Amino acid sequence: MATIGFIGLGNMGLHMAANLVKAGHTVRGFDIVAANLDAAKAKGVEAAASANDAAKDCAAVVTMLPVGKHVIEVYSGGILETAAKGTVFIDSSTIDVAAAHQAHEMAAAAGMLSVDAPVSGGVGGAEAGTLTFMVGGTDEAYDRANPIIEGMAGEIVNCGAAGAGQAAKICNNMIMAVSMIGACEGFVLAEKLGLSHQALFDVVSTSSGSCWSVNNYCPVPGPVPSSPANNNFEPGFMTALMAKDLMLSQEAALQVGASTPMGAEATHLMRLYMAQSGVAEKDFSSIINFIRGHQ
Numbered sequence: 001m002a003t004i005g006f007i008g009l010g011n012m013g014l015h016m017a018a019n020l021v022k023a024g025h026t027v028r029g030f031d032i033v034a035a036n037l038d039a040a041k042a043k044g045v046e047a048a049a050s051a052n053d054a055a056k057d058c059a060a061v062v063t064m065l066p067v068g069k070h071v072i073e074v075y076s077g078g079i080l081e082t083a084a085k086g087t088v089f090i091d092s093s094t095i096d097v098a099a100a101h102q103a104h105e106m107a108a109a110a111g112m113l114s115v116d117a118p119v120s121g122g123v124g125g126a127e128a129g130t131l132t133f134m135v136g137g138t139d140e141a142y143d144r145a146n147p148i149i150e151g152m153a154g155e156i157v158n159c160g161a162a163g164a165g166q167a168a169k170i171c172n173n174m175i176m177a178v179s180m181i182g183a184c185e186g187f188v189l190a191e192k193l194g195l196s197h198q199a200l201f202d203v204v205s206t207s208s209g210s211c212w213s214v215n216n217y218c219p220v221p222g223p224v225p226s227s228p229a230n231n232n233f234e235p236g237f238m239t240a241l242m243a244k245d246l247m248l249s250q251e252a253a254l255q256v257g258a259s260t261p262m263g264a265e266a267t268h269l270m271r272l273y274m275a276q277s278g279v280a281e282k283d284f285s286s287i288i289n290f291i292r293g294h295q
Helices: 013-022 034-042 051-055 068-082 097-109 122-128 139-149 164-192 197-204 239-256 261-274 284-292
Strands: 003-007 026-030 060-063 088-091 113-116 131-136 153-160
Touching: 003 013, 003 051, 013 026, 013 034, 013 060, 013 122, 026 034, 026 051, 051 068, 060 068, 060 139, 068 088, 068 097, 088 097, 088 139, 097 113, 097 164, 097 239, 113 139, 113 164, 122 131, 131 139, 131 164, 139 153, 153 164, 164 197, 164 239, 164 261, 164 284, 239 261, 239 284, 261 284
Parallel strands: 003 026, 003 060, 060 088, 088 113, 131 153
Antiparallel strands: 113 131
8 A cells, every 4th residue: 555645635635535544545634724634634644744744755646626726836836846756646636727737747847747637526426435537647647546546436537648637527517517507497497387396307317308417416306315405505516616617618618719608608607606695615506596596
């Protein structure tokens, strides 16, 4: 088993680090929020005094941070010089593709291997160890990272070269947002037509409208007991994070000249919804309330 540095122990990182501990690894973690570090310690993670301290004498360093600038700040803050040569850096943050490429370049210049490895599955998947990892990097980096990622994953997909993991993630989340908004519109229309939630679910989940947003994450209470709709839309996947990922998709589309009219409309709707008070930390499927015309 390996010694792993883990930087970023928030809602996702906490459970990911804990699963590495369960897999038999020694995990040395750091977070700027003391409460997050305390929670990680309670799950068997060794507390580091700094990000650089977490990276010392490790086979791998995992970062799980909010945005691209945070990843670049950590990479430029001495961590690459502190880590042993050949350490594999695994960035599981969801960030823009340009920042992912920059992080790869910085790691390579310091003699390190690196992969961008964002995840899908939300807090539930992080806790259960069933996340899907979308990995981009060289074959050598992938082969080195894979045994570490296995301790946190239900599925690992080799997406290709550097940046491909982030590209896959933003495409996936754009599709997810579009399908969720469509599912919400369908259920709201059904309500107006006098059709029960269960009846519509029973039809859609077994018919041509079938999709993850209905079958696994239904935006109304009842049909899927584990969906956030049954728990006052506690996340799950926060609206603020979905809005961020949709913005990343539109920035990428602009950069490469891709037409994404449905993605653009989903981004617009999510940002309008975000303007309401108190919804940013609710699950993104709570946008059904916005579509109904109330918060």
